[in-house]
Amino acid sequence: MKKTVFPILLWLIFETVAVVLWQAKDNLFYLLNFSYIGTSLAIALLLFARRHPHARRVSQLLIGTYMLVYLGLICQENMQIEGFWYYLFTGVFEAATIHYAVAKIFGPLLFGRGWCGYACWTAMVLDFLPFRQPHAPRKKLGFVRYLTFIASLLLVAGLFLCHVGNLERIMFWLFIAGNIAYYAVGIALAFALHDNRAFCKYICPITVFLKPMSYFSLIRVTCDKEKCVSCGKCRQVCPMDVDVTDNTRKRKNGTECILCMECVKACPKKAL
Ligand code: SF4
Ligand code: SF4
Ligand code: SF4
Incomplete structure (x- = not known):
């Protein structure tokens, strides 16, 4: 149950943006657009909660192709x-x-x-x-x-x-x-x-x-120092070279984190 809270919360945030923009701009596009993106993200996060290995790819493909092909090439935006x-x-x-x-x-x-x-x-x-x-x-x-x-x-x-x-x-x-x-x-x-x-x-x-x-x-991803054994696995798998064991905002390459959660998956001590 706990694992579904965040996807639902995120979906609700996107739905709120969708409805507010739809009403403010009097344009149904915003309702459909933000609903689609929010639903795609929620599906990916639900898959992630179930430890599906390709959860993030699902989101990338659903949203990326929609924006590139539909908005970019078909709608010419x-x-x-x-x-x-x-x-x-x-x-x-x-x-x-x-x-x-x-x-x-x-x-x-x-x-x-x-x-x-x-x-x-x-x-x-x-x-x-x-x-x-x-x-x-x-x-x-x-x-x-x-x-x-x-x-x-x-x-x-x-x-x-x-x-x-x-x-x-x-x-x-x-x-x-x-x-x-x-x-x-x-x-x-x-x-x-x-x-x-x-x-x-x-x-x-x-x-x-x-x-x-x-x-x-x-x-942001944070590290429980009590659990961390400094094995370095999180650094090894990070595609963006982030030092995720440092909890300060000044962590090395901290503004590069793409929230891919590879470090979380790799940590043997569940410290992240
Ligand atoms: S993978 Fe986990 S235990 Fe290893 S250094 Fe990173 S946070 Fe610490
Ligand atoms: S979430 Fe991804 S990008 Fe961010 S620190 Fe972990 S592995 Fe690196
Ligand atoms: S930095 Fe972000 S916006 Fe730029 S290409 Fe990479 S993923 Fe896309």
Whole structure:
């Protein structure tokens, strides 16, 4: 019974957002969209509670393909960072801006980088690659994320300043091109550095929002020091190199935690 409380609670939070946005914007899309995402997450968490080995993958596939194929390709809504800038500049508080506000800017105060672990369509593919646990030390390439972040902002600002026409159409093609580039770079980096999540660690511009907000995350994995025997298994299996045995907010790579729970599953003492 206890194990079903959290999935139900999460589902209720998403339903509340769905109903509030549906009523506030007078648009049924929000009810369907957030209900679908909340239900997908709740199903994955229920599977997780039953120790299903692919619970997180279920969520990634349900939400990731929905956002990429339905929202991106069929509805032609650019949910990449350039789409966020575009809708922000045009003053449109619609799907892409709401998505960023909920999943990537304010939501991380509650659920950290849950987006990265359970919903992102880029990581949905990268997580199928063979390098789940990085074995090489982390590279000093984190600065690249700021370059891609600034480049996306300058690109969209440039389109506005140059009064380029048919921007809606351009944003759609940028979505296609951006995704192809993300997958190509992400897969190449994973093989080059033997690390599925190298793209997330060094390149992804969205982490410029995600990292500072998730620092304050309410939901986080903590360690019971009484039980921990310092075996190091949690560090070995962590795809993001987090020192999860340190309970402070300043833990090493703490803002990288994607709540995948691999460390929790691996801990022989159930200390996490
Ligand atoms: S870091 Fe970026 S690419 Fe990686 S999971 Fe998060 S949003 Fe997706
Ligand atoms: S796996 Fe568990 S017991 Fe081992 S170091 Fe991590 S928290 Fe401690
Ligand atoms: S293994 Fe643990 S510390 Fe590492 S990302 Fe997953 S949940 Fe976070």
